[in-house]
Amino acid sequence: MTVEATAAPEVAEPEQAWRPSLSPSRAADFKTCPLLYRFRTVDRLPERPTPDQARGTLVHAVLERLFDIPAPERTPERARALIEPEWARLVAERAELAGLFSADAATTSDTATTTDAAPTADALGTADAPAPADTQTPADTQAPLGAPTPVAAPTPVAAPTPVAAPTPVAAPTPVAAPTPVAAPTPVAAPAAEAPSAAGEGTPDPGVELLDGNPVDRDAFLASARELLSGYFAVEDPRRLSPAEREYLVTTEIDLGDGSADPAAARLLLRGYIDRLDASADGELRVVDYKTGGAPREAFEARALFQLKFYALVLWRARGVAPRVLRLLYLKDTEICDYHPEVDELIRFERTLVALWSAIEKATAQRDFRPKPSRLCGWCSHQARCPAYGGTPPPFPERAAPVAEPEPQPAIGVDG
Numbered sequence: 001m002t003v004e005a006t007a008a009p010e011v012a013e014p015e016q017a018w019r020p021s022l023s024p025s026r027a028a029d030f031k032t033c034p035l036l037y038r039f040r041t042v043d044r045l046p047e048r049p050t051p052d053q054a055r056g057t058l059v060h061a062v063l064e065r066l067f068d069i070p071a072p073e074r075t076p077e078r079a080r081a082l083i084e085p086e087w088a089r090l091v092a093e094r095a096e097l098a099g100l101f102s103a104d105a106a107t108t109s110d111t112a113t114t115t116d117a118a119p120t121a122d123a124l125g126t127a128d129a130p131a132p133a134d135t136q137t138p139a140d141t142q143a144p145l146g147a148p149t150p151v152a153a154p155t156p157v158a159a160p161t162p163v164a165a166p167t168p169v170a171a172p173t174p175v176a177a178p179t180p181v182a183a184p185t186p187v188a189a190p191a192a193e194a195p196s197a198a199g200e201g202t203p204d205p206g207v208e209l210l211d212g213n214p215v216d217r218d219a220f221l222a223s224a225r226e227l228l229s230g231y232f233a234v235e236d237p238r239r240l241s242p243a244e245r246e247y248l249v250t251t252e253i254d255l256g257d258g259s260a261d262p263a264a265a266r267l268l269l270r271g272y273i274d275r276l277d278a279s280a281d282g283e284l285r286v287v288d289y290k291t292g293g294a295p296r297e298a299f300e301a302r303a304l305f306q307l308k309f310y311a312l313v314l315w316r317a318r319g320v321a322p323r324v325l326r327l328l329y330l331k332d333t334e335i336c337d338y339h340p341e342v343d344e345l346i347r348f349e350r351t352l353v354a355l356w357s358a359i360e361k362a363t364a365q366r367d368f369r370p371k372p373s374r375l376c377g378w379c380s381h382q383a384r385c386p387a388y389g390g391t392p393p394p395f396p397e398r399a400a401p402v403a404e405p406e407p408q409p410a411i412g413v414d415g
């Protein structure tokens with residue numbers, strides 16, 4: 001994904017009462033490629049998770065569970081010990097994951113063969129309810145939200161480089177031809193945890209691949225352990241007390257289109273934040289784990305778009321803009337911080353309103369055009385895409401724009 005693994009149920013489900021709504025994943029889909037948006041949100045074509053996506057789901061689940069453990073015990077060993085039980089839980093709950101490896105399929109019997117009825121693509125993340133807010137610890141107040149969290153003691157690492165001043169805000173992005181999002185400020189990776197040797201499309205060292213995917217369950221779980229090592233190279237969870245994990249945020253913004261229907265005049269924004277940190281004085285930091293094997297540069301603009309989406313929703317819902325938007329690249333063992341300004345969020349809100357207008361127009365005209373890019377390499381729908389010689393399915397007969405499925409914690413190739 002994003003070409004994220006979307007997944008929408010193929011089976012007919014009760015039509016939801018329509019109202020304008022956007023999640024960051026679907027908004028990013030439309031920006032990336034209108035036809036991709038159509039396949040996922042209008043046609044709701046199923047997408048089978050790849051091992052890469054499943055690994056992202058697993059690592060996100062482990063990192064969420066890790067903060068259930070008392071802070072002093074959040075060690076790499078305890079985190080690695082969560083991998084097997086979390087994978088077993090995910091496989092038991094999600095039939096599409098059980099089909100990835102024969103060892104899992106053998107233990108999950110009749111649920112392992114389901115494919116078309118798989119949850120929608122976004123549903124690859126854990127569906128657990130957000131954990132209750134934790135109490136701030138002294139450690140949190142010692143580390144400003146804008147600064148990298150010191151790394152766990154057992155792993156010798158170089159001191160993180162202080163984050164640079166906020167990057168100048170980019171001009172509003174036109175919907176038709178988005179401009180690249182301003183680059184975030186990278187934080188130096190610790191020297192003792194060198195970035196993975198894997199480059200574009202190349203596997204993790206030591207993991208045998210088949211068609212780009214781990215061959216077996218053991219290799220898959222080993223690659224998840226490697227990502228967790230990357231996490232501990234950039235953060236020390238013993239010093240953190242997240243305010244929220246897998247946190248659903250929602251707000252409504254005015255579409256300003258003069259609609260007589262009050263529900264249609266407001267755009268519902270909603271999405272899941274991997275982690276929300278809060279300082280004692282109320283400053284917020286949005287944290288997004290990036291676990292994908294896809295080249296980071298291919299997805300960074302999309303990742304920042306999603307973070308700005310969360311920042312806007314938090315600002316509108318709480319009246320406080322996050323001080324830091326943080327991307328944690330577990331494979332590259334790198335942190336990228338971005339400092340949003342309120343003026344930028346106001347412009348971003350206008351961008352979303354324009355984006356929704358473009359979606360409505362495309363829906364009314366049944367005109368979702370392909371927009372080929374390097375991200376096509378992670379798209380599950382090339383066989384149906386005219387840019388690759390395919391033919392889309394007939395446009396679904398619906399009277400109004402399709403309501404987005406309820407968002408789930410989003411995890412994808414770039415997630």
Ligand code: SF4
Pocket residue numbers: 033035036370371372373375376379380381382385386387388
């Ligand atoms: S293959 Fe590329 S152009 Fe075609 S639908 Fe997928 S992302 Fe869009």
